Amino acid sequence: MADPNTDATRKLLAAVWEKNLPIVRERVEQLASIVTLVQAKVLDSGQREAGIATAHKLAGSLGMFGYTEGTAAARAIEQALDEDTIDPNHLAAELTKLRAALPL
């Protein structure tokens, strides 16, 4: 028999996810913009820092809602943006994984 406390917690979590979905979508789109800037070789340091911060926030939160592959992709994007030389293909591939991991 399911634990009623666990079931109640899962329902509350689902409600929090739904409420925060617009913020998650916005953050994923911010990262998509960063990837576009990297591909165009016009990313500046402020944009890079903003991208790292956005990826860090997603990495720290998606797994709480069960999206562990989303956390892994966001963490890979955070690390890729922190490299001395950013690989645009790797970044784009991780963005694709991030999108695929989430019900956006």
Next chain:
Amino acid sequence: MRRILIIDDEDDIREVAALSLESVAGWEVITANGGAKGIEVASSEKPDAILMDVMMPGMDGPTTFREMQKLPAIAHIPVILLTAKVQGVDQRRFSGLGVTAILFKPFDPLTLADQMSEALGWK
């Protein structure tokens, strides 16, 4: 009943941690959305423990912890840091602060209270 102060600038993290500790463990939760506010709430509410994010705008977690240590009224309250940093160098830096424990984001909402209880010696 245990009373926990959660300090995090991210609304979703505060919300999930709070519902986790309330619904799973039955603890009372109070929250603050930044380090300065957290010190204020800790001073007025005297929680049994504090769960605090590392990366926050303004006063970050380590700075907030050091400021708390200067205040005799709250310096004794155990602090658990919450971080999404996975690199060993960051973990060693946070461990050196003297906090009770470091937990990692993303946490599992169904086991967060257990992890905290274990770290705090409440089990």
